[in-house]
Amino acid sequence: MNDQPQFNFDNSYARNLEGFFSFCEAETVAAPKWLQFNHALAEELGLDPTSLDSEEGLAIFSGNTKAQGSEPLAQAYAGHQFGGFSPQLGDGRALLLGEVIDTQQERRDIQLKGSGRTPYSRGGDGKAAVGPVLREYLIGEAMHNLGIPTTRALAAVSTGAQVFRETVLPGAVLTRVAASHIRVGTFQYVASRRDVEKVRKLADYAMARHYPETVEAKNPYLAFFEAVADAQASLIARWMSIGFIHGVMNTDNMTISGETIDYGPCAFMDRYSPGTVFSSIDHGGRYAYANQPKILVWNLARFAETLIPLIDPKPEQAVEHLTQTLEGIQPLYESYWLARMKSKIGLSKEDPDDQELIEDLLKMMEGADFTLGFRRLSKVLLGENEPARNLLKEPRAFDDWENRWRKRLDHEGIPATTIAQVMDRVNPIYIPRNHKVEEALAAAAIEENMTPFSKLLTVLNHPFEEVAGSEDYTEPAPETNIPYKTFCGT
Secondary structure: OOOOOOOOOOOHHHHHOOOOEEEOOOOOOOOOEEEEEOHHHHHHOOOOHHHHOOHHHHHHHOOOOOOOOOOOEEEOOOEEEOOEEEOOOOOOOEEEEEEEEOOOOOEEEEEEEOEOOOOOOOOOOOEEEHHHHHHHHHHHHHHHHOOOOEOEEEEEEEEEEEEEOOOEEEEEEEEEEEOOOOEHHHHHHHHOOOOHHHHHHHHHHHHHHHOHHHOOOOOHHHHHHHHHHHHHHHHHHHHHHHOEEOOOOOHHHOEOOOOEOOOOOOEEOOEOOOOOOOEOOOOOOOOOHHHHHHHHHHHHHHHHHHHHHHHOOOHHHHHHHHHHHHHOHHHHHHHHHHHHHHHHOOOOOOOOOHHHHHHHHHHHOOOOEHHHHHHOHHHHHOOOOHHHHOOOOOHHHHHHHHHHHHHHHHOOOOOHHHHHHHHHOOOOOOOOOHHHHHHHHHHHHHHOOOHHHHHHHHHHOOOOOOOOOOHHHOOOOOOOOOOOOEOOOO
């Protein structure tokens, strides 16, 4: 009798995209232990959480046992990293175990991260440490609960081995779930080799998997590019609306599906400052908060370059079509951004002055807590304006803005109490505050104490619902002269 958990893998990437990967086995580990298992996600994937949250599941998620039907492979891709092109990157420490069809009939990848060396490791050890693994688990779940398209974590296990970075760290393996792991850099990998037929093959696969409606379009590959641009523009607008900073928007970290991927030096902005950079390696601020929309367009231009031979037999015509679409991405992003920011201040109807109203609020919020600044606006509508005023350097300026805002809200024709309730459903009270994240990761990695992580994860599972006793998770860290820095975790 086979007691191994059943995944029912259907591995279309392995079947259809020869040349885009290398088959590879995970390295075994000596003493795996559970850190965290995502029961809710397992059910969403159509898997049995009980059979997976077991010794047999632990063996699979640590890489010690190959799941039935799995065809482990490391994907190949290229990418622009901080503006410089690398023609071959690839999964240097990740293995795609296979694909499952979830309860919504959507295809989802299941991937190990930190499972050892692959043909693309480029001198690295292919391992991951407990801290970065749990960071990705935590931030991915937080983003999901905030309504942001994202990869998610199914499991995190410690390996019992040590990982050598700047210091010696405990090792771990993450099991990541994604709509797919196809990136802009995947297209660059074959386009840089001038292999047009492989670009076409990859495009056909990605279209059928993610944007089937584009297949029947008049110009399918142009429609595909437009669909990817739309998904990524919407995604970045969502990031900006919650103060999320990815940290490494390289082309190999931007998915064709429009999901957020690779939570390395990412963080949520506490005090609002457009120039905020958290990544320790982003010395020039290329991926600062305010630059993310510009990088969106830059990355999509690199994606467009890979599709030129597919768009039109005449390159000049293809460039003209793609340029026209590229020129529309910034306005498209701005429309998504404006809609989300309007919802944060209770507006749904059209008014030409709305953007100015929002921009004036953001100017006032410079240096104030971004999350609390928006969350406390609903209290203003309920007659408590001091909590919002007191966050700002110039509270009197807020009084003038509040008068303008209330006059604009009158045009909505909705009771203030109703608008306040709607605002509280889009403005979170809980985000992964950087100091709380660091506390949880340090406790797990250094003390082997998962309690702070579990408490923080519980709070972040319901980011819009204020819970008595959780006040400690709403406040920013005390002022410090030491800027918060994050690291890639590789």
